[in-house]
Amino acid sequence: MxxxxxxxxxxxxxxxxxxxxxxxxxxxxxxxxxxxxxxxxxxxxxxxxxxxxxxxxxxxxxxxxxxxxxxxxxxxxxxxxxxxxxxxxxxxxxxxxxxxxxxxxxxxxxxxxxxxxxxxxxxxxxxxxxxxxxxxxxxxxxxxxxxxxxxxxxxxxxxxxxxxxxxxxxxxxxxxxxxxxxxxxxxxxxxxxxxxxxxxxxxxxxxxxxxxxxxxxxxxxxxxxxxxxxxxxxxxxxxxxxxxxxxxxxxxxxxxxxxxxxxxxxxxxxxxxxxxxxxxxxxxxxxxxxxxxxxxxxxxxxxxxxxxxxxTIKDDVFWTEEGHRLSWRMMLRSRTGRATFIVQNKDTGDRSIVNLSNYLSSKQERSVQSKPDFMWQFAQKLKQEYKAKGEDIAVYIDAQVGINGRRPSQFTDPTVDIAATEWDQFKHHEWILPSPGYDRPKPPSK
Known part of the structure; x- marks a missing residue:
């Protein structure tokens, strides 16, 4: 042999x-x-x-x-x-x-x-x-x-x-x-x-x-x-x-x-x-x-x-994006989204909405509003920025995402402090809400 x-x-x-x-x-x-x-x-x-x-x-x-x-x-x-x-x-x-x-x-x-x-x-x-x-x-x-x-x-x-x-x-x-x-x-x-x-x-x-x-x-x-x-x-x-x-x-x-x-x-x-x-x-x-x-x-x-x-990760990769990269999943989906980042001072309770365009390029902004790892990273970025100014904050994200031209569905749990969570490449993140499935209206053919 x-x-x-x-x-x-x-x-x-x-x-x-x-x-x-x-x-x-x-x-x-x-x-x-x-x-x-x-x-x-x-x-x-x-x-x-x-x-x-x-x-x-x-x-x-x-x-x-x-x-x-x-x-x-x-x-x-x-x-x-x-x-x-x-x-x-x-x-x-x-x-x-x-x-x-x-x-x-x-x-x-x-x-x-x-x-x-x-x-x-x-x-x-x-x-x-x-x-x-x-x-x-x-x-x-x-x-x-x-x-x-x-x-x-x-x-x-x-x-x-x-x-x-x-x-x-x-x-x-x-x-x-x-x-x-x-x-x-x-x-x-x-x-x-x-x-x-x-x-x-x-x-x-x-x-x-x-x-x-x-x-x-x-x-x-x-x-x-x-x-x-x-x-x-x-x-x-x-x-x-x-x-x-x-x-x-x-x-x-x-x-x-x-x-x-x-x-x-x-x-x-x-x-x-x-x-x-x-x-x-x-x-x-x-x-x-x-x-x-x-x-x-x-x-x-x-x-x-x-x-x-x-x-091995909970839910549908098309929705969660978890496990999408390094997997030869080529030209399979298009994501659009809108996300509101809310910063809350843990000491005073004061809340403010983050203007994404003050931080991000247009391409970065599109990713931050539709992809969970970008959302998490930007939440960490905000946490570090406010910490440098002496403020302890929570970051809440209210995001809706649409896949392949569908109407956006609620993507994140807006009650979770995303900045306080950890990211794991091999596990599901519970602040990502369950997939709405594929039975939603699709765009008509031209």
Whole structure:
């Protein structure tokens, strides 16, 4: 059994797919960094706001002062280019992984699963020999040059991709996707430039295509007879998302995964034909084999288990948001809300309503009025601010939230002092009222 596993996972294959992925991945890293500056994202997320909403537990993180975040992102962009050309690869990809983790944890107002996946891929790429061919590093130091890699790298990357799509599939099995109401609502937010997306047939097509794509894309890519169908579907799906939803580099990063589904001969022939092709099929078992297998297995098991945590938490994740993040729950819901924050002096009993716009950007305000962890964090922020002025306060939140275009329902218990509660990532918070369910009126189709 051990010998069979060794011969299968550690059989050497041509590394053209990994090298090609590194080149595209590095380019996308650079585009993400420089694009964040060019589009004003850095200014809106880190420079203009009075403070940022970090992931809970990372409140010690703060943006660099003044305009230094522009410099920070510029250096990230340079690191991305270094990854692309394979110059000081390990240093560059490690730097990008750490700095991306910093900005990822620093603000969650713009959180999506794509940012999470990008962080994971950065750390994975640190340990992969992606710089050993077609790189500046291998030109400067020919001793590191290799034209092969272990087949297990294919297995690991495809395994991660399959997990992402599998959970995206499972998440779509809920009433608002299955009856088409969420695709209908989502398309209604695209504006007049997308009139074709306002028809009922378009909503039905998006519903069925989205579910079928997530369910079958990896098996169809793995099976040679359906591979080109899957490639065409991938190109359409991801370019549609890029054009309609403008979600940055993710569609192109997802397309770059296609390198790992074609035969090594095809990838070499199409993209890196000048590179020597490896076809010896040697079996090279590294001395630290057990460490590699243990680390890879643990990582994939964590990826399998982490998205399940919301099933252990009371009530519906679509309502409570508890367990939503890090779970590959992509483009499934839209939240709107209105929240009144009431501060009460515990000594005098005096009450006042907080003007959210005095503290928050418009994007932060939308999150604070609809998402419970933002509500809790802002309550803690108010408590700390008043404590600095010598006042002991309670913070009450009267919030109504609507999901997927429904009329808002009472979300919080307005009698609970939210500032006095604790936040637990793996438990339900009783100040969040029970879900009203899915049988409330939905917006009509246009």
């Amino acid at each position: 051990r010998a069979t596993l060794n011969s299968w996972l550690f059989k050497q294959v041509d590394n053209s797919a990994l090298v090609a992925f590194r080149i595209i991945f590095g380019l996308l890293l650079a585009c993400e960094a420089f694009g964040s500056i060019a589009t004003g994202m850095v200014r809106r997320q880190f420079i203009e706001p009075e403070f940022t909403f970090t992931f809970i537990g990372f409140e010690f993180l703060e943006p660099l002062p003044g305009n230094w975040m522009y410099v920070f992102y510029s250096v990230m962009g340079v690191a991305g280019l270094m990854v692309m050309v394979g110059y000081k690869y390990r240093i560059a990809i490690t730097y990008y992984a750490i700095t991306w983790t910093y900005v990822y944890l620093l603000q969650k107002s713009s959180y999506n699963n794509h940012c999470y996946l990008l962080m994971l891929l950065n750390y994975i790429m640190i340990f992969l020999p992606a710089h050993r061919s077609v790189s500046v590093d291998s030109t400067i130091d020919p001793s590191i040059k290799r034209e092969h890699m272990s087949r297990g790298i294919y297995v690991f990357i495809i395994g991660l991709i399959w997990i992402v799509y599998a959970y995206a599939t499972v998440a779509k099995f809920y009433p608002d996707w299955l009856d088409g109401s969420f695709p209908r609502y989502l398309m209604s937010t695209r504006g007049k430039n997308w009139d074709i997306l306002q028809y009922e047939w378009a909503h039905e097509a998006i519903k069925y295509f989205g579910l079928t794509f997530d369910l079958l894309i990896v098996p169809f890519l793995l099976w040679k007879r359906t591979r080109w169908i899957a490639v065409a579907a991938s190109i359409f799906f991801h370019l549609f998302n890029s054009v309609v939803f403008k979600i940055g580099i993710f569609p192109y990063m997802a397309l770059s995964f296609l390198f790992f589904f074609f035969s090594v001969q095809k990838v070499h022939q199409w993209f890196l034909w000048k590179k020597p092709f490896y076809d010896k099929g040697e079996i090279i078992v590294p001395k630290y084999r057990n460490v590699i297998l243990a680390a890879g297995s643990i990582f994939l098991v964590v990826m399998l288990l982490l998205p399940l945590r919301h099933w």
